[in-house]
Protein backbone atom coordinates (compact mmCIF):
# COMPACT_ATOMS: atom_id res chain seq x y z
CA UNK A 363 0.00 0.00 0.00
CA UNK A 364 2.91 2.31 0.71
CA UNK A 365 4.15 1.76 -2.82
CA UNK A 366 0.82 2.66 -4.32
CA UNK A 367 0.62 5.80 -2.23
CA UNK A 368 3.98 6.79 -3.62
CA UNK A 369 2.40 6.91 -7.07
CA UNK A 370 1.00 10.25 -6.03
CA UNK A 371 3.22 13.31 -6.39
CA UNK A 372 5.50 13.51 -3.33
CA UNK A 373 4.81 17.18 -2.55
CA UNK A 374 1.13 16.42 -2.27
CA UNK A 375 -0.33 18.44 0.60
CA UNK A 376 3.18 18.76 1.97
CA UNK A 377 3.07 15.28 3.45
CA UNK A 378 6.31 13.33 3.25
CA UNK A 379 6.41 9.66 2.25
CA UNK A 380 7.69 8.72 5.71
CA UNK A 381 4.62 10.39 7.24
CA UNK A 382 2.40 8.37 4.97
CA UNK A 383 4.02 5.15 6.15
CA UNK A 384 3.52 6.18 9.75
CA UNK A 385 -0.07 6.89 8.91
CA UNK A 386 -0.57 3.46 7.42
CA UNK A 387 1.19 1.74 10.28
CA UNK A 388 -1.16 3.54 12.61
CA UNK A 389 -4.08 2.07 10.72
CA UNK A 390 -2.62 -1.42 11.15
CA UNK A 391 -4.24 -4.18 9.18
CA UNK A 392 -5.67 -6.07 12.11
CA UNK A 393 -7.49 -2.96 13.28
CA UNK A 394 -11.15 -2.48 12.48
CA UNK A 395 -13.28 0.68 12.32
CA UNK A 396 -17.06 0.74 12.66
CA UNK A 397 -19.54 3.12 11.06
CA UNK A 398 -23.18 3.06 12.24
CA UNK A 399 -26.15 4.80 10.64
CA UNK A 400 -29.36 5.43 12.59
CA UNK A 401 -31.43 6.30 9.52
CA UNK A 402 -35.17 6.60 9.02
CA UNK A 403 -36.07 3.00 8.27
CA UNK A 404 -33.20 1.01 9.72
CA UNK A 405 -30.01 0.87 11.75
CA UNK A 406 -27.01 -0.14 9.66
CA UNK A 407 -23.37 -0.87 10.32
CA UNK A 408 -20.26 -1.30 8.18
CA UNK A 409 -16.84 -2.45 9.43
CA UNK A 410 -13.67 -1.63 7.50
CA UNK A 411 -10.10 -2.71 8.07
CA UNK A 412 -7.00 -0.48 8.06
CA UNK A 413 -6.87 -0.75 4.24
CA UNK A 414 -10.44 0.52 3.99
CA UNK A 415 -11.78 -2.86 2.83
CA UNK A 416 -15.34 -3.55 3.94
CA UNK A 417 -15.19 -6.66 6.15
CA UNK A 418 -18.66 -6.75 7.70
CA UNK A 419 -22.12 -5.28 7.06
CA UNK A 420 -25.31 -5.70 9.03
CA UNK A 421 -28.61 -3.98 9.69
CA UNK A 422 -31.87 -4.01 11.65
CA UNK A 423 -35.10 -3.01 9.86
CA UNK A 424 -37.33 -1.16 12.31
CA UNK A 425 -40.76 -2.11 10.89
CA UNK A 426 -40.19 -5.83 10.45
CA UNK A 427 -37.59 -6.66 13.11
CA UNK A 428 -39.06 -4.52 15.89
CA UNK A 429 -42.81 -4.80 15.11
CA UNK A 430 -43.76 -4.05 18.73
CA UNK A 431 -43.09 -0.35 18.02
CA UNK A 432 -45.68 -0.32 15.20
CA UNK A 433 -43.82 2.00 12.89
CA UNK A 434 -44.36 2.41 9.16
CA UNK A 435 -41.13 3.19 7.39
CA UNK A 436 -39.58 3.68 10.84
CA UNK A 437 -41.96 6.46 11.86
CA UNK A 438 -45.41 7.11 13.32
CA UNK A 439 -47.71 9.60 11.60
CA UNK A 440 -49.99 11.37 14.09
CA UNK A 441 -53.70 12.18 13.61
CA UNK A 442 -53.01 15.76 12.46
CA UNK A 443 -51.01 14.21 9.55
CA UNK A 444 -48.29 16.80 10.21
CA UNK A 445 -46.63 15.46 13.35
CA UNK A 446 -44.20 12.61 12.67
CA UNK A 447 -42.22 10.88 15.43
CA UNK A 448 -40.20 7.73 16.11
CA UNK A 449 -40.04 5.84 19.41
CA UNK A 450 -36.65 6.56 20.96
CA UNK A 451 -36.66 3.15 22.68
CA UNK A 452 -36.88 1.53 19.25
CA UNK A 453 -33.49 3.00 18.38
CA UNK A 454 -31.99 1.76 21.66
CA UNK A 455 -33.43 -1.71 21.13
CA UNK A 456 -32.28 -1.75 17.52
CA UNK A 457 -28.70 -1.16 18.67
CA UNK A 458 -29.00 -4.01 21.14
CA UNK A 459 -30.31 -6.29 18.41
CA UNK A 460 -27.67 -5.21 15.89
CA UNK A 461 -24.83 -5.92 18.29
CA UNK A 462 -26.35 -9.36 18.95
CA UNK A 463 -26.51 -10.04 15.23
CA UNK A 464 -22.88 -9.02 14.85
CA UNK A 465 -21.87 -11.30 17.71
CA UNK A 466 -23.77 -14.20 16.18
CA UNK A 467 -21.89 -13.51 12.92
CA UNK A 468 -18.66 -13.85 15.02
CA UNK A 469 -17.64 -10.25 14.53
CA UNK A 470 -14.50 -9.63 16.62
CA UNK A 471 -15.24 -6.45 18.59
CA UNK A 472 -11.85 -6.57 20.31
CA UNK A 473 -10.16 -5.48 17.03
CA UNK A 474 -12.21 -2.27 16.77
CA UNK A 475 -9.91 0.73 17.29
CA UNK A 476 -12.55 3.41 16.78
CA UNK A 477 -16.18 3.79 15.87
CA UNK A 478 -18.30 6.62 14.58
CA UNK A 479 -21.71 6.98 13.07
CA UNK A 480 -24.53 9.10 11.78
CA UNK A 481 -28.21 9.69 12.31
CA UNK A 482 -31.13 10.95 10.27
CA UNK A 483 -30.80 14.72 10.50
CA UNK A 484 -32.88 17.11 12.64
CA UNK A 485 -34.55 14.48 14.91
CA UNK A 486 -34.30 15.17 18.64
CA UNK A 487 -33.97 13.06 21.80
CA UNK A 488 -34.90 14.34 25.26
CA UNK A 489 -32.99 12.87 28.22
CA UNK A 490 -34.80 12.85 31.57
CA UNK A 491 -33.29 14.48 34.65
CA UNK A 492 -30.85 12.00 36.20
CA UNK A 493 -30.40 10.03 32.96
CA UNK A 494 -26.67 10.77 32.85
CA UNK A 495 -26.21 8.55 35.90
CA UNK A 496 -27.84 5.49 34.33
CA UNK A 497 -26.76 6.10 30.75
CA UNK A 498 -23.81 3.74 30.90
CA UNK A 499 -26.07 0.80 31.74
CA UNK A 500 -28.08 1.07 28.50
CA UNK A 501 -31.08 -0.82 29.76
CA UNK A 502 -33.95 0.05 27.41
CA UNK A 503 -36.52 -0.48 30.18
CA UNK A 504 -35.13 2.29 32.29
CA UNK A 505 -36.76 5.65 31.97
CA UNK A 506 -33.88 7.51 30.43
CA UNK A 507 -36.08 9.75 28.33
CA UNK A 508 -38.52 12.53 29.22
CA UNK A 509 -40.13 12.33 25.77
CA UNK A 510 -40.66 8.87 24.29
CA UNK A 511 -41.77 9.94 20.80
CA UNK A 512 -38.88 11.78 19.17
CA UNK A 513 -39.78 14.34 16.49
CA UNK A 514 -38.09 13.38 13.20
CA UNK A 515 -37.24 15.05 9.90
CA UNK A 516 -40.59 14.20 8.29
CA UNK A 517 -42.46 16.37 10.78
CA UNK A 518 -44.05 19.53 9.41
CA UNK A 519 -46.11 20.61 12.42
CA UNK A 520 -44.05 23.56 13.69
CA UNK A 521 -45.05 26.30 11.22
CA UNK A 522 -46.02 28.73 13.99
CA UNK A 523 -42.65 28.29 15.72
CA UNK A 524 -40.89 28.86 12.37
CA UNK A 525 -42.69 32.17 11.91
CA UNK A 526 -41.83 33.21 15.46
CA UNK A 527 -38.15 32.40 15.00
CA UNK A 528 -37.91 34.29 11.72
CA UNK A 529 -39.59 37.30 13.29
CA UNK A 530 -37.12 37.21 16.19
CA UNK A 531 -34.11 36.89 13.87
CA UNK A 532 -35.15 39.80 11.64
CA UNK A 533 -36.66 37.85 8.77
CA UNK A 534 -36.19 34.62 6.86
CA UNK A 535 -33.11 35.74 4.94
CA UNK A 536 -31.43 37.08 8.05
CA UNK A 537 -32.05 33.77 9.80
CA UNK A 538 -30.57 31.99 6.78
CA UNK A 539 -27.51 34.26 6.94
CA UNK A 540 -26.93 33.21 10.55
CA UNK A 541 -27.89 29.53 10.59
CA UNK A 542 -27.54 28.53 6.90
CA UNK A 543 -31.29 28.02 6.42
CA UNK A 544 -34.53 29.94 6.74
CA UNK A 545 -36.83 28.39 9.35
CA UNK A 546 -37.87 24.86 8.43
CA UNK A 547 -40.49 22.86 10.34
CA UNK A 548 -38.26 19.81 10.70
CA UNK A 549 -35.27 21.79 12.03
CA UNK A 550 -34.62 20.89 15.64
CA UNK A 551 -34.89 24.35 17.21
CA UNK A 552 -38.47 24.73 15.99
CA UNK A 553 -39.33 21.27 17.29
CA UNK A 554 -37.84 22.17 20.67
CA UNK A 555 -39.87 25.40 20.76
CA UNK A 556 -43.05 23.46 19.93
CA UNK A 557 -42.37 20.89 22.65
CA UNK A 558 -41.76 23.59 25.23
CA UNK A 559 -45.00 25.34 24.32
CA UNK A 560 -47.20 22.22 24.14
CA UNK A 561 -45.63 19.80 26.65
CA UNK A 562 -44.06 22.00 29.29
CA UNK A 563 -43.93 19.32 32.00
CA UNK A 564 -41.91 16.92 29.85
CA UNK A 565 -39.70 19.78 28.72
CA UNK A 566 -39.00 20.78 32.31
CA UNK A 567 -38.11 17.19 33.15
CA UNK A 568 -35.37 17.25 30.48
CA UNK A 569 -31.68 17.62 31.40
CA UNK A 570 -30.18 17.29 27.93
CA UNK A 571 -31.31 17.44 24.29
CA UNK A 572 -29.45 15.42 21.64
CA UNK A 573 -29.76 15.04 17.89
CA UNK A 574 -30.25 11.45 16.71
CA UNK A 575 -26.53 11.42 15.86
CA UNK A 576 -25.29 12.69 19.23
CA UNK A 577 -27.85 10.50 21.04
CA UNK A 578 -26.34 7.44 19.34
CA UNK A 579 -22.82 8.58 20.21
CA UNK A 580 -23.98 9.06 23.83
CA UNK A 581 -25.09 5.42 24.01
CA UNK A 582 -21.59 4.27 23.03
CA UNK A 583 -19.85 6.78 25.28
CA UNK A 584 -22.03 6.14 28.33
CA UNK A 585 -22.25 9.91 28.75
CA UNK A 586 -23.58 12.88 26.84
CA UNK A 587 -21.91 13.36 23.45
CA UNK A 588 -21.47 16.79 21.90
CA UNK A 589 -23.48 17.83 18.86
CA UNK A 590 -21.06 18.24 15.95
CA UNK A 591 -20.96 21.43 13.83
CA UNK A 592 -22.20 19.69 10.71
CA UNK A 593 -25.37 18.05 12.06
CA UNK A 594 -25.78 21.04 14.41
CA UNK A 595 -26.24 23.18 11.28
CA UNK A 596 -29.64 21.51 10.77
CA UNK A 597 -31.21 23.03 13.87
CA UNK A 598 -31.79 26.73 13.02
CA UNK A 599 -29.73 27.38 16.17
CA UNK A 600 -26.05 27.28 15.17
CA UNK A 601 -24.22 30.27 13.75
CA UNK A 602 -22.51 28.50 10.84
CA UNK A 603 -19.70 31.06 10.63
CA UNK A 604 -18.69 31.32 14.29
CA UNK A 605 -19.72 27.68 14.91
CA UNK A 606 -21.30 28.61 18.23
CA UNK A 607 -24.95 28.66 19.25
CA UNK A 608 -26.62 31.87 18.07
CA UNK A 609 -27.81 33.92 21.05
CA UNK A 610 -30.76 35.33 19.10
CA UNK A 611 -31.95 31.90 18.06
CA UNK A 612 -31.44 30.31 21.47
CA UNK A 613 -33.41 33.06 23.19
CA UNK A 614 -36.25 32.82 20.69
CA UNK A 615 -36.46 29.05 21.17
CA UNK A 616 -36.26 28.30 24.92
CA UNK A 617 -34.65 29.85 28.00
CA UNK A 618 -31.18 28.53 28.96
CA UNK A 619 -31.20 26.28 25.93
CA UNK A 620 -27.40 26.28 25.68
CA UNK A 621 -27.28 24.28 28.95
CA UNK A 622 -29.57 21.65 27.47
CA UNK A 623 -27.59 21.40 24.23
CA UNK A 624 -23.99 21.44 25.49
CA UNK A 625 -21.20 23.05 23.45
CA UNK A 626 -20.92 21.99 19.79
CA UNK A 627 -17.65 20.38 18.60
CA UNK A 628 -15.85 19.76 15.28
CA UNK A 629 -17.13 16.63 13.51
CA UNK A 630 -13.68 15.01 13.68
CA UNK A 631 -13.49 15.20 17.49
CA UNK A 632 -12.58 12.12 19.47
CA UNK A 633 -15.17 12.10 22.26
CA UNK A 634 -13.59 9.46 24.50
CA UNK A 635 -13.39 5.69 24.97
CA UNK A 636 -16.34 3.35 24.51
CA UNK A 637 -18.24 2.81 27.79
CA UNK A 638 -17.44 -0.07 30.11
CA UNK A 639 -20.91 -1.44 29.39
CA UNK A 640 -19.91 -2.16 25.77
CA UNK A 641 -16.54 -3.53 26.83
CA UNK A 642 -18.36 -6.07 29.05
CA UNK A 643 -21.27 -6.72 26.72
CA UNK A 644 -19.48 -7.12 23.37
CA UNK A 645 -15.78 -7.44 24.14
CA UNK A 646 -14.74 -4.02 22.79
CA UNK A 647 -11.21 -3.03 23.79
CA UNK A 648 -11.11 -0.45 26.59
CA UNK A 649 -9.05 1.77 24.28
CA UNK A 650 -11.66 1.79 21.47
CA UNK A 651 -12.47 5.42 20.73
CA UNK A 652 -15.77 7.05 19.92
CA UNK A 653 -15.43 9.72 17.20
CA UNK A 654 -18.20 12.35 17.01
CA UNK A 655 -21.30 11.16 15.16
CA UNK A 656 -22.83 13.45 12.50
CA UNK A 657 -25.87 13.72 10.22
CA UNK A 658 -26.47 11.03 7.62
CA UNK A 659 -26.03 13.39 4.67
CA UNK A 660 -22.76 14.87 5.98
CA UNK A 661 -21.49 11.32 6.64
CA UNK A 662 -22.47 10.41 3.11
CA UNK A 663 -20.45 13.34 1.76
CA UNK A 664 -17.41 11.86 3.53
CA UNK A 665 -18.19 8.36 2.24
CA UNK A 666 -18.60 9.42 -1.39
CA UNK A 667 -15.29 11.27 -1.52
CA UNK A 668 -16.87 14.25 -3.26
CA UNK A 669 -14.57 16.41 -5.38
CA UNK A 670 -14.92 20.01 -6.46
CA UNK A 671 -17.60 20.17 -9.17
CA UNK A 672 -19.26 16.87 -8.20
CA UNK A 673 -22.89 16.71 -7.24
CA UNK A 674 -24.15 13.96 -4.94
CA UNK A 675 -27.68 12.58 -5.14
CA UNK A 676 -28.78 10.43 -2.22
CA UNK A 677 -31.82 8.23 -2.84
CA UNK A 678 -32.60 7.05 0.72
CA UNK A 679 -35.98 7.52 2.38
CA UNK A 680 -35.61 11.18 1.44
CA UNK A 681 -33.91 12.24 -1.78
CA UNK A 682 -31.17 14.76 -1.14
CA UNK A 683 -28.80 16.64 -3.42
CA UNK A 684 -25.58 18.00 -1.96
CA UNK A 685 -22.31 19.69 -2.87
CA UNK A 686 -19.03 20.55 -1.15
CA UNK A 687 -18.72 24.35 -1.10
CA UNK A 688 -16.06 26.70 0.23
CA UNK A 689 -18.06 29.81 0.99
CA UNK A 690 -21.56 29.84 2.46
CA UNK A 691 -24.17 31.74 0.44
CA UNK A 692 -27.40 30.92 2.25
CA UNK A 693 -30.66 31.59 0.43
CA UNK A 694 -34.36 31.19 1.07
CA UNK A 695 -34.27 27.73 -0.49
CA UNK A 696 -31.91 24.94 0.54
CA UNK A 697 -29.44 24.63 3.38
CA UNK A 698 -25.81 25.39 4.11
CA UNK A 699 -24.20 23.09 6.68
CA UNK A 700 -20.69 23.14 8.14
CA UNK A 701 -18.58 20.58 6.27
CA UNK A 702 -18.11 17.24 8.07
CA UNK A 703 -14.63 16.52 6.66
CA UNK A 704 -12.98 19.93 6.67
CA UNK A 705 -14.85 21.77 9.38
CA UNK A 706 -13.74 25.16 8.06
CA UNK A 707 -15.58 24.60 4.79
CA UNK A 708 -19.25 23.99 4.02
CA UNK A 709 -21.74 21.81 2.19
CA UNK A 710 -24.97 22.86 0.46
CA UNK A 711 -27.98 20.54 0.61
CA UNK A 712 -31.50 20.26 -0.76
CA UNK A 713 -33.93 17.79 0.76
CA UNK A 714 -36.97 16.26 -0.96
CA UNK A 715 -39.44 14.43 1.25
CA UNK A 716 -41.28 12.61 -1.56
CA UNK A 717 -38.43 10.31 -2.56
CA UNK A 718 -38.31 6.54 -2.06
CA UNK A 719 -41.66 6.29 -0.30
CA UNK A 720 -43.42 7.88 -3.27
CA UNK A 721 -41.55 5.59 -5.67
CA UNK A 722 -42.67 2.65 -3.50
CA UNK A 723 -46.29 3.85 -3.61
CA UNK A 724 -46.26 4.06 -7.43
CA UNK A 725 -44.42 0.72 -7.60
CA UNK A 726 -47.18 -0.86 -5.48
CA UNK A 727 -49.98 0.70 -7.52
CA UNK A 728 -48.53 0.32 -11.02
CA UNK A 729 -46.11 -2.60 -11.01
CA UNK A 730 -47.50 -5.03 -8.45
CA UNK A 731 -44.94 -4.12 -5.79
CA UNK A 732 -42.00 -5.33 -7.90
CA UNK A 733 -38.87 -3.26 -8.50
CA UNK A 734 -38.07 -5.53 -11.46
CA UNK A 735 -41.35 -4.63 -13.20
CA UNK A 736 -40.82 -0.96 -12.21
CA UNK A 737 -37.38 -1.07 -13.85
CA UNK A 738 -38.79 -2.79 -16.93
CA UNK A 739 -41.33 0.05 -17.27
CA UNK A 740 -38.43 2.53 -17.33
CA UNK A 741 -36.65 0.46 -19.97
CA UNK A 742 -39.76 0.21 -22.13
CA UNK A 743 -40.61 3.91 -22.20
CA UNK A 744 -38.75 6.62 -24.12
CA UNK A 745 -36.75 9.39 -22.54
CA UNK A 746 -39.06 12.39 -22.28
CA UNK A 747 -42.08 10.08 -21.87
CA UNK A 748 -43.76 11.55 -24.96
CA UNK A 749 -44.35 14.73 -23.01
CA UNK A 750 -46.11 13.12 -20.04
CA UNK A 751 -44.73 14.83 -16.98
CA UNK A 752 -45.99 14.41 -13.44
CA UNK A 753 -45.24 15.97 -10.06
CA UNK A 754 -45.92 13.67 -7.14
CA UNK A 755 -46.08 15.21 -3.68
CA UNK A 756 -47.89 12.54 -1.64
CA UNK A 757 -47.09 14.50 1.53
CA UNK A 758 -46.25 18.18 1.98
CA UNK A 759 -42.93 18.56 0.14
CA UNK A 760 -39.96 20.43 1.55
CA UNK A 761 -38.51 21.59 -1.78
CA UNK A 762 -40.76 23.19 -2.99
CA UNK A 763 -43.40 23.48 -0.23
CA UNK A 764 -46.21 21.91 -2.27
CA UNK A 765 -48.62 19.01 -1.92
CA UNK A 766 -50.72 16.88 -4.26
CA UNK A 767 -50.26 14.80 -7.37
CA UNK A 768 -50.22 16.79 -10.60
CA UNK A 769 -50.26 14.55 -13.64
CA UNK A 770 -51.34 13.95 -17.21
CA UNK A 771 -54.49 12.19 -18.38
CA UNK A 772 -53.52 8.57 -18.97
CA UNK A 773 -53.90 5.22 -17.23
CA UNK A 774 -50.82 3.64 -18.72
CA UNK A 775 -48.82 2.25 -15.78
CA UNK A 776 -45.48 2.32 -17.63
CA UNK A 777 -45.99 5.97 -18.53
CA UNK A 778 -46.82 6.68 -14.90
CA UNK A 779 -43.58 5.11 -13.66
CA UNK A 780 -41.43 7.16 -16.03
CA UNK A 781 -43.41 10.33 -15.34
CA UNK A 782 -42.75 9.92 -11.63
CA UNK A 783 -39.00 9.29 -11.89
CA UNK A 784 -38.37 11.91 -14.58
CA UNK A 785 -40.48 14.44 -12.66
CA UNK A 786 -38.52 13.76 -9.46
CA UNK A 787 -35.13 14.16 -11.13
CA UNK A 788 -36.19 17.23 -13.14
CA UNK A 789 -37.10 18.81 -9.83
CA UNK A 790 -33.76 17.76 -8.26
CA UNK A 791 -31.88 19.37 -11.18
CA UNK A 792 -34.01 22.52 -11.32
CA UNK A 793 -33.58 23.25 -7.63
CA UNK A 794 -29.86 22.39 -7.70
CA UNK A 795 -29.43 24.92 -10.50
CA UNK A 796 -31.34 27.51 -8.48
CA UNK A 797 -28.85 26.84 -5.72
CA UNK A 798 -26.15 27.97 -8.15
CA UNK A 799 -25.02 24.58 -9.41
CA UNK A 800 -24.33 24.32 -13.14
CA UNK A 801 -24.08 21.10 -15.10
CA UNK A 802 -20.94 21.49 -17.19
CA UNK A 803 -18.76 19.08 -19.18
CA UNK A 804 -16.95 16.99 -16.59
CA UNK A 805 -19.76 17.12 -14.06
CA UNK A 806 -20.02 13.85 -12.16
CA UNK A 807 -23.24 12.83 -10.46
CA UNK A 808 -22.45 10.54 -7.51
CA UNK A 809 -25.46 8.46 -6.50
CA UNK A 810 -26.03 6.70 -3.19
CA UNK A 811 -28.81 5.43 -0.92
CA UNK A 812 -31.15 2.42 -1.26
CA UNK A 813 -32.57 3.30 -4.71
CA UNK A 814 -29.09 3.80 -6.19
CA UNK A 815 -28.93 0.00 -6.56
CA UNK A 816 -31.51 0.35 -9.35
CA UNK A 817 -29.72 0.84 -12.70
CA UNK A 818 -32.81 1.97 -14.58
CA UNK A 819 -33.45 4.71 -12.03
CA UNK A 820 -29.82 5.79 -12.35
CA UNK A 821 -30.19 5.86 -16.15
CA UNK A 822 -33.04 8.38 -15.82
CA UNK A 823 -30.91 10.37 -13.37
CA UNK A 824 -28.08 10.45 -15.90
CA UNK A 825 -30.41 11.44 -18.73
CA UNK A 826 -32.05 14.24 -16.79
CA UNK A 827 -28.75 15.66 -15.50
CA UNK A 828 -27.11 14.96 -18.88
CA UNK A 829 -24.04 13.78 -17.03
CA UNK A 830 -22.44 10.45 -16.12
CA UNK A 831 -23.63 8.89 -12.89
CA UNK A 832 -21.17 7.12 -10.61
CA UNK A 833 -21.91 4.85 -7.75
CA UNK A 834 -19.74 2.70 -5.52
CA UNK A 835 -20.48 -0.99 -5.06
CA UNK A 836 -21.76 -0.28 -1.57
CA UNK A 837 -24.92 1.84 -1.92
CA UNK A 838 -24.53 2.71 1.72
CA UNK A 839 -22.05 5.59 1.64
CA UNK A 840 -23.37 6.90 4.96
CA UNK A 841 -22.06 3.97 6.99
CA UNK A 842 -18.90 3.82 4.94
CA UNK A 843 -18.33 7.54 5.51
CA UNK A 844 -18.81 6.99 9.24
CA UNK A 845 -16.27 4.17 9.25
CA UNK A 846 -13.80 6.42 7.34
CA UNK A 847 -14.46 9.17 9.87
CA UNK A 848 -13.75 6.72 12.72
CA UNK A 849 -10.38 5.90 11.15
CA UNK A 850 -9.75 9.55 10.39
CA UNK A 851 -10.57 10.66 13.92
CA UNK A 852 -8.47 7.87 15.40
CA UNK A 853 -5.29 8.10 13.36
CA UNK A 854 -5.29 11.33 11.45
CA UNK A 855 -6.10 14.01 13.89
CA UNK A 856 -3.45 16.23 12.31
CA UNK A 857 -3.63 15.06 8.67
CA UNK A 858 -6.45 15.71 6.25
CA UNK A 859 -8.91 13.02 5.24
CA UNK A 860 -7.81 13.47 1.66
CA UNK A 861 -4.97 11.04 2.32
CA UNK A 862 -7.49 8.37 3.09
CA UNK A 863 -9.31 9.25 -0.05
CA UNK A 864 -6.18 8.78 -2.10
CA UNK A 865 -5.54 5.48 -0.43
CA UNK A 866 -9.03 4.39 -1.36
CA UNK A 867 -8.33 5.28 -4.98
CA UNK A 868 -5.54 2.72 -4.88
CA UNK A 869 -7.80 -0.10 -3.81
CA UNK A 870 -10.04 -1.72 -6.36
CA UNK A 871 -13.60 -0.59 -5.91
CA UNK A 872 -16.46 -1.68 -8.14
CA UNK A 873 -17.65 1.36 -9.99
CA UNK A 874 -20.66 1.56 -12.21
CA UNK A 875 -20.81 4.33 -14.74
CA UNK A 876 -24.02 5.21 -16.44
CA UNK A 877 -23.80 7.79 -19.16
CA UNK A 878 -26.69 9.78 -20.56
CA UNK A 879 -28.80 8.30 -23.34
CA UNK A 880 -28.21 10.54 -26.33
CA UNK A 881 -31.63 10.61 -27.77
CA UNK A 882 -33.47 12.34 -30.54
CA UNK A 883 -36.64 13.25 -28.71
CA UNK A 884 -38.57 14.12 -31.86
CA UNK A 885 -38.04 10.70 -33.39
CA UNK A 886 -38.21 9.00 -30.02
CA UNK A 887 -35.00 7.27 -31.03
CA UNK A 888 -33.02 5.88 -28.16
CA UNK A 889 -29.44 4.81 -28.25
CA UNK A 890 -28.60 2.91 -25.18
CA UNK A 891 -25.17 3.95 -24.06
CA UNK A 892 -25.30 2.33 -20.66
CA UNK A 893 -21.84 1.23 -19.75
CA UNK A 894 -21.09 -0.95 -16.82
CA UNK A 895 -17.49 -1.17 -15.80
CA UNK A 896 -16.85 -3.32 -12.81
CA UNK A 897 -13.69 -4.07 -10.87
CA UNK A 898 -11.98 -0.94 -12.19
CA UNK A 899 -10.14 1.59 -10.22
CA UNK A 900 -12.07 4.74 -9.46
CA UNK A 901 -9.30 7.03 -10.69
CA UNK A 902 -9.09 5.21 -14.01
CA UNK A 903 -12.82 5.48 -14.38
CA UNK A 904 -12.60 9.19 -13.84
CA UNK A 905 -10.31 9.60 -16.84
CA UNK A 906 -12.55 7.50 -19.04
CA UNK A 907 -15.83 9.10 -18.02
CA UNK A 908 -17.68 10.37 -21.08
CA UNK A 909 -18.17 14.10 -21.04
CA UNK A 910 -21.63 15.46 -20.67
CA UNK A 911 -23.20 16.68 -23.87
CA UNK A 912 -23.63 20.42 -23.52
Ligand SMILES: Nc1ncnc2c1ncn2[C@@H]1O[C@H](COP(=O)(O)OP(=O)(O)O)[C@@H](O)[C@H]1O
Nearest residue numbers: 401402403404678679718722733811812813816
Ligand atom coordinates in the same frame (compact mmCIF):
# COMPACT_ATOMS: atom_id res chain seq x y z
N1 LIG B 1 -34.19 -1.98 -6.24
C1 LIG B 1 -34.65 -0.82 -5.76
N2 LIG B 1 -35.17 0.10 -6.60
C2 LIG B 1 -35.63 1.28 -6.13
N3 LIG B 1 -35.62 1.64 -4.83
C3 LIG B 1 -35.11 0.76 -3.94
C4 LIG B 1 -34.60 -0.50 -4.35
N4 LIG B 1 -34.15 -1.14 -3.23
C5 LIG B 1 -34.39 -0.31 -2.18
N5 LIG B 1 -34.97 0.83 -2.60
C6 LIG B 1 -35.42 1.98 -1.78
O1 LIG B 1 -34.44 2.31 -0.83
C7 LIG B 1 -35.11 2.88 0.29
C8 LIG B 1 -34.23 2.74 1.52
O2 LIG B 1 -33.02 3.38 1.27
P1 LIG B 1 -31.98 3.62 2.45
O3 LIG B 1 -30.87 4.41 1.89
O4 LIG B 1 -31.64 2.30 3.07
O5 LIG B 1 -32.90 4.46 3.43
P2 LIG B 1 -32.64 5.08 4.87
O6 LIG B 1 -31.15 5.21 5.01
O7 LIG B 1 -33.35 6.39 4.83
O8 LIG B 1 -33.25 4.14 5.88
C9 LIG B 1 -36.40 2.10 0.42
O9 LIG B 1 -37.43 2.93 0.93
C10 LIG B 1 -36.67 1.61 -1.00
O10 LIG B 1 -37.77 2.28 -1.59
Ligand SMILES: O=C(CO)[C@@H](O)[C@H](O)COP(=O)(O)O
Nearest residue numbers: 401402483515678679680713
Ligand atom coordinates in the same frame (compact mmCIF):
# COMPACT_ATOMS: atom_id res chain seq x y z
O1 LIG C 1 -34.04 15.95 6.47
C1 LIG C 1 -33.12 15.45 5.84
C2 LIG C 1 -31.97 16.25 5.39
O2 LIG C 1 -32.12 17.62 5.65
C3 LIG C 1 -33.14 13.96 5.55
O3 LIG C 1 -32.27 13.65 4.51
C4 LIG C 1 -32.84 13.14 6.78
O4 LIG C 1 -31.48 13.28 7.13
C5 LIG C 1 -33.24 11.68 6.60
O5 LIG C 1 -32.36 10.98 5.80
P1 LIG C 1 -32.63 9.52 5.14
O6 LIG C 1 -33.04 8.58 6.23
O7 LIG C 1 -33.67 9.71 4.09
O8 LIG C 1 -31.28 9.15 4.54
